[in-house]
Amino acid sequence: MTKNQNNQEWKSWIKALVIAVIITFLVRTFLFIPIAVEGPSMQPNLEDRDYVVINKLNYRISEPKRFDVVVFHASVDKDYIKRVIGLPGETVEYVDDVLYINGSPIEETHLVEELARLEEGERYTRDFSLEDIPGGHEVIPENHVLLLGDNRPNSTDSRNLGLIPYDELVGSASVIYWPINRIGIVK
Structure with missing residues (x-):
């Protein structure tokens, strides 16, 4: 050569x-970034140390949908992963483990197994209304969402942080890619 x-x-x-x-x-x-789930707040659907792919393009071309699993900037150096529960223009209330959007009950299929395990009189999600969370809104304002962790008894979410503006959303979780025995689509 x-x-x-x-x-x-x-x-x-x-x-x-x-x-x-x-x-x-x-x-x-x-487009996409990998993240590691930290902590138990999304159990049983996402476990601590699950690695998921986040679709960053999704919210550049469309708005969040109810029950999307999203990553957002909770602080300057910390991102959280939670589920979209309330959308702009809606009222939200929980009474006796039932989600009410604009006064109508909404089934949370991602929690069916957890709710079935409860003993008589036990609650999974403490009762609250939109007015009870930081900000005291009656209706979710434009370009904001209400986010909750799936593990309601052990989650720092909109009940503590308030409503989350769209511009703090990083993207939606789409696929679990690690560990191998948990590979699959995010429910």
């Missing part, structure tokens, strides 16, 4: 590496 051919090969490798780094940067910045 001549010196000129060797230089061409090195240039080709460097070019491929630079392109790979740029593509990785663009994908992570604008």
